[in-house]
Amino acid sequence: MFNHFVRALIDWAFRRRSVGLTLIRIGLPLIGLVLVGLTVGVTIPTADGPFVFSWDSAGGGSALLSWSVFIVVTFIVLLGAALIIRDVHREGRQxxxxxxxxxxxxxxxxxxxxxxxxxxxxxxxxxxxxxxxxxxxxxxxxxxxxxxxxxxxxxxxxxxxxxxxxxxxxxxxxxxxxxxxxxxxxxxxxxxxxxxxxxxxxxxxxxxxxxxxxxxxxxxxxxxxxxxxxxxxxxxxxxxxxxxxxxxxxxxxxxxxxxxxxxxxxxxxxxxxxxxxxxxxxxxxxxxxxxxxxxxxxxxxxxxxxxxxxxxxxxxxxxxxxxxxxxxxxxxxxxxxxxxxxxxxxxxxxxxxxxxx
Incomplete structure (x- = not known):
């Protein structure tokens, strides 16, 4: 039974499209960006001088935002994993x-x-x-x-x-x-x-x-x-x-x-x-x-x-x-x-x- 579960999981990862797999593929890169600490800076020239937008996940309100993003994307990944386990279990009955x-x-x-x-x-x-x-x-x-x-x-x-x-x-x-x-x-x-x-x-x-x-x-x-x-x-x-x-x-x-x-x-x-x-x-x-x-x-x-x-x-x-x-x-x-x-x-x-x- 365990061997069949592993084979079915491999099928899901490499040969099947599923909602759960899509959620994991979206969530994992976002988690990686949050964990490594992402600093984003954008400079836009205007008539009144350059407009600078920057975000540093290491400090202040940005840290709170980073943790919020981390929690959301972690939930997305866990939800994706739960959906895959559900589908693999359902397939195991077939x-x-x-x-x-x-x-x-x-x-x-x-x-x-x-x-x-x-x-x-x-x-x-x-x-x-x-x-x-x-x-x-x-x-x-x-x-x-x-x-x-x-x-x-x-x-x-x-x-x-x-x-x-x-x-x-x-x-x-x-x-x-x-x-x-x-x-x-x-x-x-x-x-x-x-x-x-x-x-x-x-x-x-x-x-x-x-x-x-x-x-x-x-x-x-x-x-x-x-x-x-x-x-x-x-x-x-x-x-x-x-x-x-x-x-x-x-x-x-x-x-x-x-x-x-x-x-x-x-x-x-x-x-x-x-x-x-x-x-x-x-x-x-x-x-x-x-x-x-x-x-x-x-x-x-x-x-x-x-x-x-x-x-x-x-x-x-x-x-x-x-x-x-x-x-x-x-x-x-x-x-x-x-x-x-x-x-x-x-x-x-x-x-x-x-x-x-």
């Missing part, structure tokens, strides 16, 4: 839970916890979810193990958040894992608390916040208007990086109506704007809500998207009021193309379920 999903074989990258920006206030606690067991040639052959590990996260989060005010808790999410597992992680954490989503930059080989400008490109929605009232199952194909092909979808959903969301100018590097992702997530949510209003109760979701978008879509998916959703895993080398899927714990389902084909 906790940042950093959840990283690792699903790549031979991962040698930096831990997400070390890349969290300094502006995210609070004690860091890392939750590492390693889903690499069951990997064969880069493919997960035992997704049930990964699902079981992810399903234990709510209990872990509850333990870490016990006794804390919700306002003092924030989350940082990131990971490199199959899309269904990232979406599931987003569903588990949801967006009820402040959540920062980060992504791995494969070019720079580093974790990054979503700090680029919004290019204004959004999803084009196709097929929603043909979903008639009473349709219960729909295949929702979201192409945010690669293309989701109808021919692949038809192997596992031969009869379901297909609704497509296709991101204009999509690529594997068109997702680095926080504002853009928020808008894309809102579009996704709007389409799902529109399907629900038409009576759809089951959504087969086919999502081709970067990790951060997969996480974000999971965080915005309402567990209680939206249709049941199963997210399909794409495997290029598999003849089925979508050999397994995860049925999400929403719409009354308490635990995620694996659909193995």
């Amino acid at each position: 906790k940042v839970i950093v959840i990283e999903a690792r699903g790549l074989r031979d991962w040698q990258g930096e831990a997400l916890e070390k890349a969290v920006p300094a502006l995210v206030k609070g004690r860091r606690e890392q939750v590492m979810v390693d889903v690499r067991q069951g990997l064969v040639d880069g493919q997960i052959v035992s997704p049930e193990v990964a699902i079981r590990r992810l399903s234990s996260i709510p209990d872990d989060i509850s333990r870490r958040c016990a006794g804390l005010d919700r306002a003092d808790i924030s989350f940082v999410l990131g990971g490199l894992a199959p899309v269904p597992l990232l979406f599931l992680l987003g569903v588990i954490v949801d967006d009820e608390s402040h959540t920062l989503i980060m992504d791995w930059d494969r070019t720079r080989r580093m974790w990054r916040p979503l700090d680029e400008e919004d290019d204004g490109k959004r999803f084009t929605v196709v097929g929603l208007d043909v979903v008639s009232s009473g349709t219960t199952r729909v295949a929702l194909c979201v192409s945010a990086s690669y293309d989701v092909l109808d021919a692949d979808v038809r192997q596992v959903e031969p009869t379901a109506l297909i609704v497509r969301m296709e991101l204009e100018g999509r690529s594997t590097a068109s997702h680095w704007s926080e504002h853009k992702q928020q808008q894309l997530a809102q579009q996704f949510l709007d389409v799902v809500m529109a399907l629900a209003r038409r009576g759809v109760t089951d959504i087969a979701l086919f999502l081709a998207a970067p990790a951060s978008i997969s996480l974000r879509f999971g965080t915005v998916y309402d567990k209680r009021n939206l249709p049941q959703v199963e997210l399909n895993q794409f495997e290029q080398a598999d003849p089925k193309k979508y050999p397994w899927a995860v049925r999400m714990p929403v719409a009354g389902l308490t635990q995620a379920q694996l659909i193995q084909r």
Whole structure:
């Protein structure tokens, strides 16, 4: 606890702007001037001869004035120190839970916890979810193990958040894992608390916040208007990086109506704007809500998207009021193309379920 207080104090001194720090910066030089004894003299030439103004803190009324200044600036410095201690103590109550999903074989990258920006206030606690067991040639052959590990996260989060005010808790999410597992992680954490989503930059080989400008490109929605009232199952194909092909979808959903969301100018590097992702997530949510209003109760979701978008879509998916959703895993080398899927714990389902084909 003491070490955290020292680190937080250093943050305040060198990286943060605060009222308390400003007061100290103003007060300390004034105290120094009073203590060393300041003599000020100003001569202004006038028509009647020079006008001389001088003040010597060492004598007479000036001494009284110096002591008055000293008392005032000392109070300012003490007030500043009290404000800093208050803020550091308040920050000490805050906790940042950093959840990283690792699903790549031979991962040698930096831990997400070390890349969290300094502006995210609070004690860091890392939750590492390693889903690499069951990997064969880069493919997960035992997704049930990964699902079981992810399903234990709510209990872990509850333990870490016990006794804390919700306002003092924030989350940082990131990971490199199959899309269904990232979406599931987003569903588990949801967006009820402040959540920062980060992504791995494969070019720079580093974790990054979503700090680029919004290019204004959004999803084009196709097929929603043909979903008639009473349709219960729909295949929702979201192409945010690669293309989701109808021919692949038809192997596992031969009869379901297909609704497509296709991101204009999509690529594997068109997702680095926080504002853009928020808008894309809102579009996704709007389409799902529109399907629900038409009576759809089951959504087969086919999502081709970067990790951060997969996480974000999971965080915005309402567990209680939206249709049941199963997210399909794409495997290029598999003849089925979508050999397994995860049925999400929403719409009354308490635990995620694996659909193995």
